[in-house]
Amino acid sequence: MIGLISATAAGTAARDRLAAAWPDRTRVYEGPVGDAVRAAFAECEQLVCFLATGAVVRLLAPLLGDKTTDPGVVCVDEGGRFAVSLVGGHGGGANELAAEVGELLGAQPVVTTATDATGLAGLDTLGLPVEGAVAAVSRALLDGEPVVLDTEVSWPLPPLPVAAEGSHVIRVTDRAVQPAEHEVLLRPPSLVVGVGASKGAPVEEVLELIQEALRDAGLSVRSVAELATVDAKSAEPGIVRAAERLGVPLVTRSAEELAAVEVPNPSDAPLAAVGTPSVAEAAALAGGGELLVPKRKSARADGHASMATCAVVRRPARGRLAVVGLGPGARDLLTPRAKAELRRASVLVGLDQYVDQIRDLLRPGTRILESGLGAEEERARTAVAEAGKGLAVALIGSGDAGVYAMASPALAEASDDIDVIGVPGVTAALAAGAILGAPLGHDHVSISLSDLHTPWEVIERRVRAAAEADLVVTFYNPRSRGRDWQLPKALAILAEHREPTTPVGVVRNASRPDESSRLTTLAALDPATVDMMTVVTVGNTATRDIAGRMVTPRGYRWQEAAS
Numbered sequence: 001m002i003g004l005i006s007a008t009a010a011g012t013a014a015r016d017r018l019a020a021a022w023p024d025r026t027r028v029y030e031g032p033v034g035d036a037v038r039a040a041f042a043e044c045e046q047l048v049c050f051l052a053t054g055a056v057v058r059l060l061a062p063l064l065g066d067k068t069t070d071p072g073v074v075c076v077d078e079g080g081r082f083a084v085s086l087v088g089g090h091g092g093g094a095n096e097l098a099a100e101v102g103e104l105l106g107a108q109p110v111v112t113t114a115t116d117a118t119g120l121a122g123l124d125t126l127g128l129p130v131e132g133a134v135a136a137v138s139r140a141l142l143d144g145e146p147v148v149l150d151t152e153v154s155w156p157l158p159p160l161p162v163a164a165e166g167s168h169v170i171r172v173t174d175r176a177v178q179p180a181e182h183e184v185l186l187r188p189p190s191l192v193v194g195v196g197a198s199k200g201a202p203v204e205e206v207l208e209l210i211q212e213a214l215r216d217a218g219l220s221v222r223s224v225a226e227l228a229t230v231d232a233k234s235a236e237p238g239i240v241r242a243a244e245r246l247g248v249p250l251v252t253r254s255a256e257e258l259a260a261v262e263v264p265n266p267s268d269a270p271l272a273a274v275g276t277p278s279v280a281e282a283a284a285l286a287g288g289g290e291l292l293v294p295k296r297k298s299a300r301a302d303g304h305a306s307m308a309t310c311a312v313v314r315r316p317a318r319g320r321l322a323v324v325g326l327g328p329g330a331r332d333l334l335t336p337r338a339k340a341e342l343r344r345a346s347v348l349v350g351l352d353q354y355v356d357q358i359r360d361l362l363r364p365g366t367r368i369l370e371s372g373l374g375a376e377e378e379r380a381r382t383a384v385a386e387a388g389k390g391l392a393v394a395l396i397g398s399g400d401a402g403v404y405a406m407a408s409p410a411l412a413e414a415s416d417d418i419d420v421i422g423v424p425g426v427t428a429a430l431a432a433g434a435i436l437g438a439p440l441g442h443d444h445v446s447i448s449l450s451d452l453h454t455p456w457e458v459i460e461r462r463v464r465a466a467a468e469a470d471l472v473v474t475f476y477n478p479r480s481r482g483r484d485w486q487l488p489k490a491l492a493i494l495a496e497h498r499e500p501t502t503p504v505g506v507v508r509n510a511s512r513p514d515e516s517s518r519l520t521t522l523a524a525l526d527p528a529t530v531d532m533m534t535v536v537t538v539g540n541t542a543t544r545d546i547a548g549r550m551v552t553p554r555g556y557r558w559q560e561a562a563s
């Protein structure tokens, strides 16, 4: 919940806008400002104060505790010009909140936390538990001192500017080690603990068994990602509570699935009870990985039979491949999600001219694998291979990366051992459509005229089908130096079914600095004005030039009424 506090009329007006925009996330605190701030600080995760920073600092000072638990506080000035992240930039989420509030109120977000201001990923914002010398190592990163990244367990981290040698260390490990003096430990969620338990096994017995197994194997409980067991035990109180106490999800699988997993220590007891020769080992190993602790049983001091078993597996790191569309060119047509994914990736793969388009957005330490025109398959393979190593990779393409672009060759290569995140982009047909008017108001298709990968017969058949079906057609890759007869041929096919006066829009470099566009007709189009930076949109039989804009009516009743 976000507590909102204001004092003046202008502040209250801005406060009300925020409250109206986020009714479920906000709570308004009325009354004397001091009481309101104190109450909100105690009750909310975040505060937005429409007050001077000085006033807020004085009110907050006696309340401040620890940056990991204090609420995040954002101040908005009387003029609504700035949204200042005042307290809890990372831990309290105030930096992000300042950006959100700024977006909503048209205010400039002000963030002074060093790692954010310089575009570095804060060590405490990586989404992994962190231990050790966070401040010292962050300082070293900022000062450009050499920091070594020691990845015992690979994990898809955001970029960090690291060196081969240095006095400060970021160590990614699931082992139960203590951080050295200039060292930060990042805890990847790499361990899966398989558990079995007989009916009524006490939670203490299950927990103790898990903790002992981890301790004996020298593993950190903070790297436990999940408990795993068989479906039949999904409601077994000892197991359910153990997962709750560890703060991890409980994942269950069917007995058939577990029975199919090869394990070193099968036995008859679980086979008779739940239908699989192994619960703990099989559940831990079901997602693949390396068995670090084979099945062990709980010890019972009172001489009773043991009621629980467990096994620990280090699961393979899942890499992260983001396939990101950059839009047609203009920075404000690059989506915020695309921007976030570009900054999330430690490896960026793309065509050099597209990398240039977004280079300034990348975080320091991003490894850039750029290549020239062609080499598409190789780029796709590279991106998938890097993700396969457990890294966070962004594969970029102009417009939408799934439209005549990198997504399909990449996903044709990828197996299910990586996560794939697609970020849609504004494709050329849409960017051009917006410039031309409303040419895509009814059914439409895109056709690429490049016969490099597709036989011309196939292309021609599709053009003919579009012509007969009276679809609006956008031609991608319409004409290059070596391919100049395809466009006239395609237009001639369309002309067999459409009037010579059918509007045709030609848009070159949509949303780029040298954008140009022309509205002409099927009969008057000069193919020489078309090149590979261009899309050509041909109207259907209902498309009209209205006040210089290309308009395809939404319904054909409109056309009947007009004729």
Ligand code: SAH
Binding pocket: 328, 329, 397, 398, 399, 400, 401, 402, 403, 404, 405, 426, 427, 428, 429, 431, 432, 475, 476, 477, 478, 507, 508, 509, 510, 511, 512, 531, 532, 533, 534, 535
């Ligand atoms: N993935 C891209 C398309 C790649 S195919 C997208 O979704 O837009 C390359 C073709 O797209 C070019 O030959 C051209 O026809 C078209 N194109 C891409 N960007 C363009 C732009 N900004 N303006 C006009 N046409 C563009």
